[in-house]
Amino acid sequence: MTESSTSIAALWVAQAKEGREAEVRELIARVVTPARHDEGNIDYEVHEDEARPGTFVVYERWVSREALRRHTESPWISELIPPLLELTTGNIEDELRFLRPIRPTR
Structure with a gap:
């Protein structure tokens, strides 16, 4: 399986x-429904x-890194980021983790 065809969280x-x-x-609650409708979304959950x-913890899974990239470049995400940064501490990059699934070899 190539990197582009591997799901990412x-x-x-x-x-x-x-x-x-x-x-x-x-x-954050307002983004759940639109994110779930973005092409390539598998799961999008927000928890406190x-x-x-x-x-708040946001967990999202996408069919590929490319699908995640398209999601992050969508206009509604661009509109969300500035007010979110005003309301939260730190920065997004420091608290963001990308997760690759581990599958059994058999």
Whole structure:
């Protein structure tokens, strides 16, 4: 299987600035449905850490790295990023992990 045909997952953790938790929750929740409709999406889930309110975890799976790239370049994602950066601490790159599936050899 080539890299372009291998599914990929991304995991992102975002920490809301103090007092901005509800705004982040609302903003992130709005992306779930459109992301699930992007071509090549397998799964798109947003969670809030029960032990650390205001900490949000986004887990997404795509049929290929190319599908993920197209998703990140979509106009609605470009519109989401600036307000999200205003509401959260840190930066996206530091909290983003790309995950490759491990399959049994047999």
